[in-house]
Amino acid sequence: MIHIENEFSRANHPVVVKIGDDGRFEARMPMWYPKVVSLDFNNQWLEFYIEPGQTLGLVIDWHIYRKNEKNEALQFYGPLAGINRSRNSIPLSKTDDDGLAKQVKKVGPQQFKKATLRHWDLQKNYSIRSSSFISQMKSQRP
DSSP: OEEEEOTTTOOEEEEOOOBOTTSOBOOOOOOSSOEEEEEEETTEEEEEEEOTTOOOEEEEOHHHHTTTOHHHHEEEESTTHHHHHHHHTSOOOOOOHHHHHHHHHHSOHHHHHHHHHHHHHHHHHHHHHHHHHHHHHHHHOO
C-alpha cells in the first residue's frame, strides 16, 4: 500500500498496489506537486521522492530489506534515481504523533515545550540542508 498524504488537508489517500507472481508492481499516484511518499510492504516502510509526470523504477531485495538494511536493499531507476539514492543515504525522522501524545501526559508543559522546540529546531536545520542537497541533485540531473 502506498500512502499519499495531502499536506493541506492532512487527509491520507492510500493506494493499494497489486504485486504480480513475478514480484513486479505498478502504481499510478494522483499528485500535483513533488513529494516524499510512504510505501508499506507488510509493515515494512520505505519512502521515496517522486514528482508529477515522472516514473520511478524501484527494485527491492526483500530478504535484505526486511532485516532493516534498507540502503543496500533498494535500487532506484529513472530520472529521479539519483535524488532517491542520495535521499535514501540520509537518515530521516518523522514526527511520532502517538509518542507526542504520550509525552505530553508524562511531563509538564514547560518541559514538553522545551523538548518539542529542540526537536523541531533540529528537524528544521536538517530540512534546510536536505532541501539544498536535493536542489543540487536536481540541477545535476541530465
